[in-house]
Amino acid sequence: MPLQPPFTTNDGYIVDHLGKRLLLQSVNWYGASDADNVVMGLEHNAISSIATLIRSIGFNSVRLPFSNQMVQELEPIPSEKLTKNPKLKGKSPLAVFDVVVETLATEGLLIILNNHTTTSVWCCSYDNNALWFDSQQTIERWIKDWEILVKRYKHIPQMIGVDLRNEVRSGPLGTANWGKKDDFDWHQAAEIAGNHLLSINPNLLIIVEGINYASDLRQARMQPIQLTYPKQLVYSPHVYSWFGGLDDKSLGQLSYSELCQSLDDAWGYLGPKVFQNNSQNTTLIDKPVPLWISEIGVGPNDQPKFLTSMCRYIQERELSWTWWPLNVGKKPNSEEIETWGIVNSKWNKPLDDWRLKLIQQLMSTQNGQFKEVNH
Numbered sequence: 001m002p003l004q005p006p007f008t009t010n011d012g013y014i015v016d017h018l019g020k021r022l023l024l025q026s027v028n029w030y031g032a033s034d035a036d037n038v039v040m041g042l043e044h045n046a047i048s049s050i051a052t053l054i055r056s057i058g059f060n061s062v063r064l065p066f067s068n069q070m071v072q073e074l075e076p077i078p079s080e081k082l083t084k085n086p087k088l089k090g091k092s093p094l095a096v097f098d099v100v101v102e103t104l105a106t107e108g109l110l111i112i113l114n115n116h117t118t119t120s121v122w123c124c125s126y127d128n129n130a131l132w133f134d135s136q137q138t139i140e141r142w143i144k145d146w147e148i149l150v151k152r153y154k155h156i157p158q159m160i161g162v163d164l165r166n167e168v169r170s171g172p173l174g175t176a177n178w179g180k181k182d183d184f185d186w187h188q189a190a191e192i193a194g195n196h197l198l199s200i201n202p203n204l205l206i207i208v209e210g211i212n213y214a215s216d217l218r219q220a221r222m223q224p225i226q227l228t229y230p231k232q233l234v235y236s237p238h239v240y241s242w243f244g245g246l247d248d249k250s251l252g253q254l255s256y257s258e259l260c261q262s263l264d265d266a267w268g269y270l271g272p273k274v275f276q277n278n279s280q281n282t283t284l285i286d287k288p289v290p291l292w293i294s295e296i297g298v299g300p301n302d303q304p305k306f307l308t309s310m311c312r313y314i315q316e317r318e319l320s321w322t323w324w325p326l327n328v329g330k331k332p333n334s335e336e337i338e339t340w341g342i343v344n345s346k347w348n349k350p351l352d353d354w355r356l357k358l359i360q361q362l363m364s365t366q367n368g369q370f371k372e373v374n375h
Contacts, residue, residue: 005157006203008231012272012288024320026061033067033116035333037093043083045347051107057350058363063322065116071145105158114163130171143193150200161205167213176211178219195228207234214238217267237267238295241306252306297324297340311362
């Protein structure tokens with residue numbers, strides 16, 4: 001029987017009310033943070049059919065990126081983006097987003113919302129989106145938009161978490177830091193926003209990404225996020241092959257042992273203690289926190305080494321993760337084709353390629369390992 005919300009955390013794992021562990025095996029379905037203010041694929045297939053497709057691949061959850069502009073936009077979604085969903089024509093972006101959330105929940109999928117950008121553009125080409133505020137958006141407005149969504153979906157138990165902000169980093173206004181107590185302090189902003197949202201819905205998982213494109217959580221050892229409900233905290237890194245690793249090499253260039261050391265030092269030390277004997281040079285924390293890799297992906301023409309290593313790392317450390325992305329087709333307001341997706345051009349079947357085989361093998365291994373585990 002699938003685990004049922006609400007969820008909390010214990011000893012580095014997300015758990016249900018009986019203490020059974022949940023590993024999030026998620027996929028990113030993007031578009032609502034981009035130029036069209038709507039998830040991609042609705043011109044090719046019905047929302048309900050796409051939700052069924054996601055479930056059939058094996059995912060148990062969906063990360064839904066959105067922009068603050070989408071929350072506030074009143075102009076209806078262009079009809080040509082909704083061809084296979086005619087009942088949605090004439091609706092605002094937020095009204096369509098409502099239907100996406102409700103349909104995923106009806107399919108039994110868990111949902112994590114992600115504030116991906118401020119303005120509705122592709123990340124990360126317009127770096128006024130580097131921070132949770134900019135010259136046009138205050139911190140108060142950012143939190144208010146989150147409040148709108150949390151109140152709006154509080155009645156949907158499958159909406160289990162809020163990924164507060166995507167890939168905070170250096171931008172025109174300054175560089176995000178962790179703990180300096182200034183305007184660019186992501187640690188401080190995440191605590192304020194997280195605690196405010198917990199006052200509205202104490203069952204939410206509050207998901208906090210690292211700084212420097214979500215790759216760096218080293219300072220969380222000495223300055224952890226403090227929530228009014230501490231067991232609702234989840235940390236979230238991103239991992240791509242070109243991210244920096246040991247000795248100025250990219251992660252994709254590292255051996256498996258080097259990859260483990262690099263990731264363990266950056267954020268892996270925060271998670272479950274299962275890898276105590278695998279990471280000789282990493283000191284773990286006393287009270288582990290669940291880790292959810294909210295973006296990981298490779299292209300179909302990439303070498304399998306990096307993804308194979310990451311699947312092994314995730315399995316050995318009992319981590320939650322999210323594939324980037326589900327999507328296929330032209331990126332919003334662009335002639336560039338999304339090649340990293342895992343469904344066909346009609347959005348009605350999964351692709352038959354090596355990447356999907358690897359992540360489905362990971363799902364199978366994780367599900368077998370945790371199927372009847374109580375904690």
